[in-house]
Amino acid sequence: MAAKSGAYRTGEGEREERAKRSTTHVAESSATNLDRLIHERTRLAIVSALAVNKSLTFSELKQLLRATDGNLSVHARKLEDAGYVSCSKSFDGRMPKTEYALSAAGRRALEKYLSHMEALIHATREK
Amino acid sequence: MALPEPLRRPAPPVSIDDHARDNLRFIRETMERAASFTAVPGWGGVAMGITALGAAAIAARQTSPSAWLLTWIAEAFVAIGIACWTTYSKARLAGTPLVTGPARRFAYSFAPPLFVGGLLTILHLRTHEIGIIPGQWLMLYGAGVVTGGAFSIRIVPLMGLCFMVLGAVALFSPWTWQNAFLAAGFGALHIIFGAVIARKYGG
Numbered sequence: 001m002a003a004k005s006g007a008y009r010t011g012e013g014e015r016e017e018r019a020k021r022s023t024t025h026v027a028e029s030s031a032t033n034l035d036r037l038i039h040e041r042t043r044l045a046i047v048s049a050l051a052v053n054k055s056l057t058f059s060e061l062k063q064l065l066r067a068t069d070g071n072l073s074v075h076a077r078k079l080e081d082a083g084y085v086s087c088s089k090s091f092d093g094r095m096p097k098t099e100y101a102l103s104a105a106g107r108r109a110l111e112k113y114l115s116h117m118e119a120l121i122h123a124t125r126e127k
Numbered sequence: 128m129a130l131p132e133p134l135r136r137p138a139p140p141v142s143i144d145d146h147a148r149d150n151l152r153f154i155r156e157t158m159e160r161a162a163s164f165t166a167v168p169g170w171g172g173v174a175m176g177i178t179a180l181g182a183a184a185i186a187a188r189q190t191s192p193s194a195w196l197l198t199w200i201a202e203a204f205v206a207i208g209i210a211c212w213t214t215y216s217k218a219r220l221a222g223t224p225l226v227t228g229p230a231r232r233f234a235y236s237f238a239p240p241l242f243v244g245g246l247l248t249i250l251h252l253r254t255h256e257i258g259i260i261p262g263q264w265l266m267l268y269g270a271g272v273v274t275g276g277a278f279s280i281r282i283v284p285l286m287g288l289c290f291m292v293l294g295a296v297a298l299f300s301p302w303t304w305q306n307a308f309l310a311a312g313f314g315a316l317h318i319i320f321g322a323v324i325a326r327k328y329g330g
Contacts, residue, residue: 049158050161064160064161118151120143121144121147123144
């Protein structure tokens with residue numbers, strides 16, 4: 001997971017994209033507009049899980065994705081910065097509670113990603 | 128960009144469509160897990176438990192066994208209504224038809240034991256063996272929860288198992304205890320597990 005999230009960093013990400021482009025011309029048309037932000041597994045899982053729930057708390061997401069506190073908060077923050085998820089903090093008694101929900105932009109991004117993957121499968125099948 | 132190329136050779140390319148398929152599978156599995164995570168309505172269980180305790184109180188006052196049984200059958204319909212309504216409203220809150228996947232799967236595994244229970248109830252009514260009906264109800268309901276909850280959070284099949292154990296004990300217990308067994312199962316177990324599910328897994 002760490003290696004994959006590393007791919008998000010500019011240098012590695014570009015290198016990965018270049019490698020893909022040279023592999024097949026299908027990748028050439030698609031890898032360029034692939035949403036790197038939700039391509040990463042943990043972030044993809046967060047978005048997918050939120051797509052079927054109105055909201056999930058930090059601990060629910062953590063349990064669901066079997067992620068560590070640090071890992072989850074970093075990825076959730078990236079999605080939050082992109083406007084894909086909204087985050088609200090409140091108190092449940094004395095316990096702080098962080099709740100995440102998928103925004104309209106996030107839902108659109110997931111739908112785009114899904115049709116992107118379907119298009120990739122379709123394209124290679126037709127070749 | 129003048130980035131130095133790595134010395135190691137790149138890993139052999141994975142077929143793009145395999146990768147895409149794998150991604151789609153990952154999304155689907157995460158969604159299913161996340162949906163079944165909360166598809167079981169915890170507060171619904173608590174509500175069902177409370178109505179069951181009410182039914183137990185009413186049933187205890189009945190003088191004839193058939194009136195007693197009728198009270199519990201009425202309660203069964205009330206509970207089914209509560210379960211359907213809370214599952215539906217929870218799915219609607221999640222705002223997606225995808226949530227019907229796990230809910231439907233739960234219903235499919237849950238319905239057969241319930242159907243058998245219904246048939247056996249009619250049979251035992253005809254043969255006047257009302258005493259073994261409560262134990263059977265508890266066991267078959269438990270079996271349904273175990274199989275239906277196999278794909279859900281772990282606490283759900285655990286609740287089913289508790290129902291089955293209680294039902295097994297009820298089958299070998301005297302008639303006068305049967306109302307208490309039903310109250311303990313459909314009442315107490317629902318309330319306890321429902322509250323835990325609601326608190327731990329939301330709703």
